[in-house]
Every structure is written in C-alpha cells, then in structure tokens.
Amino acid sequence: MPPPAPVDHASRRAQVSQAVWRILAAKGFGGLTLRAVAAELEVSTGLVMHYFPTKRALVAHALELLEKDGAERPRRPHPRPGLAALRTALLDLLPIGEENTARNRIWVGSWDQALADPGLHADQADRYARIRAALHPHLAAARTLGELPADADLDQLAATVVAFVHGLTVQALFDPHHFPAETQTATVDGFLAALRNPDLN
Amino acid sequence: MPPPAPVDHASRRAQVSQAVWRILAAKGFGGLTLRAVAAELEVSTGLVMHYFPTKRALVAHALELLEKDGAERPRRPHPRPGLAALRTALLDLLPIGEENTARNRIWVGSWDQALADPGLHADQADRYARIRAALHPHLAAARTLGELPADADLDQLAATVVAFVHGLTVQALFDPHHFPAETQTATVDGFLAALRNPDLN
Structure with a gap:
C-alpha cells in the first residue's frame, strides 16, 4: 500500500x-480557541500552533480571510451609475442570503476583540475608510446626474450610507424574522428615496 | 481593635x-473572565463565583447593568417635539463624551457573544425593538407636524434611524479622530435634513 499523500503546508x-471559519460562524470569536480548532480538525493543538502560534494570530488570519472572501464574493451587476449602482452595492453588503449572513455575523463578532487590540483597531478603522471610499464614486456619479443635491x-454622505447599512446589518442579524430580504431591500429603497434630490422630478 | 465591618451581599x-464594568471598558468581553474579575478586586475566584457562578452569568449581569445605566443616563432636554426631539435623542445615543463612549464600546463588544447565545440573542432583538419603539413617538410627532411626508x-423609518445611529456609533468608536463630537453632530443634522419633508419650506 502506498504511504498516504503528504499534506503540504499551504493545503494544511x-x-x-x-x-x-466554521467555528466563527457558529460560535463567534468567544468560541475561537486553538483547542476548538484542533478539535474541529481532529488534530493536536500543537499542530494548529505550528500554523498559528496564538489566538491573536488565528483572529488576525480570520479577518484577512473575511476581507479576501468579501472582496471575491459574487455581486449583483450595477444597472446604471449613481443611486441605482449605490443601491446594488448596499444590497451586496447586507446579510441577504446564507453566505453574506455568515460573513456579516463574523464581522460584527470581530468588533469586541478589534476594539480591545490596538493593531486590529487600526485595521478596522482603515477598513471603514476603504468601505466609505468604495461607495464614494457612486455618490459622486449621483451628484453629477442631479440625483443628489449639487451641494x-x-x-459625510459616505459615512451616513455606511452607518445605515451596517446598523441595518446588526438589526437584521439579531432579528432575521423582522428583517427578511424584502424588508431589508424596502428599507434601503426608503433610505435612498430620502437622499434623493427633492428638486428632481 | 474591632473586627472589620462585614461586607454585605448587595455591596459586594x-x-x-x-x-x-472596568474590565469590559478596557478589554471587552474577550477579556472578561472570573479570574480577571477576581484579580481586579484582589479576591479569590471562588468569591466571585459565589456571586456569579459562570462567565455567562457575568455577561448577562453586565448587559443588565448596561441597560440600567443607559436608562438612567443624563439626557439633553428635548427642545421641541418632532425632528428636534429626535435629534437630541440621537445625540444622547452616540459615543459623545467619555461615559457614552464606554457604554457604546461595551454594547458593540457584547454582540459577538450575544449572536452565539440564543438567550442573549433574543434579549438583544428585544432591546432593538425597544429602541425603535422609543424613537417612534418622535417620528409620529414629526409626521403630524408636517416635518415628515404624510405617507x-x-x-421603516424607526429601523432606518436606529441603523444610522448605531452604524455611526461603530465607525466613531473605531475612528474617534475622524468622528469627533462635531462631526457626529453634523452627520446627524445632514441625515435629518434628508428625512425632512421636501414640501416643507
């Protein structure tokens, strides 16, 4: 019988x-320990520590994974520039569907540790700045198109839009029956209607 | 020498x-252990367990404290009903000032554990429903006054307002230099201006 194929570093x-990822989606960061990861994989804690020597290294890696996974997630096509494109970007961020719900659940769960750790804290501040910057072109296009007031x-609007979408995310994670996909979508539409230039007919 | 005064149950x-509270404000829920509480008080872990037998009991108690403290916090007087009263209610919720910042930091930090624990999860869903209900009368008054559209x-607006204020809270906690009190206040004013009935002169 041939020996079992060696497991290389990258695949391990x-x-x-x-x-x-599975532990975070089920139990959050409070449940993420080297021991829990070892049990999940049916390997020794020592083997896990070979890859991630501390819990903090595990957490930092999980947050990198999350950002990478988020960047690669399937997105709705943008129908038109301006507020229509902003709408689809917001729907892509919300906890609609199983994968986006799991990803958001992990993000929200990461904030406790990120607030307590200066390095993770700074990473999260940068991440927020990147989310605001990513929405900025949609707002600029909307202003150029006259969908937003000229002034x-x-x-400020980018911060408001990110605030709205993340605050709605947290409410929906805690009360999915009150915030099914159609309610989240209607809430986005109501919010965007309020932003819309009242002079536009 | 008289014996030391007995410490009664309630004061202990x-x-x-x-x-x-001190541990949560400094280290978050990830740093809250029976051992850390015992060290903070310079007593034995056994003594702490006499009052709170498990970490979950500590956490549940911390969240009760937080809600009680939040309910009793000093608030700005409401100048007029409607959007002006809503504005002061939102400013009272934001991380403006040291105490409101500490309270919000603890709330946000509690979400990881609350999402993983069915009982705490349901408590948090109820808490969100109460926050929305508390803002509802301001919105109803604003609609009656014609500050919001008649329809x-x-x-939905209550969910939008709570989403906005909690999402702004999280951004401000992670990036206080980008969101000092005056920026938070200006962002609230911009948001409320967008909600305002465009037919109102």
Missing part, C-alpha cells in the same frame, strides 16, 4: 482556515 | 459589578 493552512457633502 | 455584588412609513 487552508484546512485550518476553513475550520476557523451634497459626499464625505 | 455592586463591587463585583464595578469591576466587571412616511414610521416602522
């Missing part, structure tokens, strides 16, 4: 990553 | 509560 690391403060 | 419990959907 990927297995560990997947175990981390709209785009930096 | 209050001391434990204060230690829990405004108040339930």
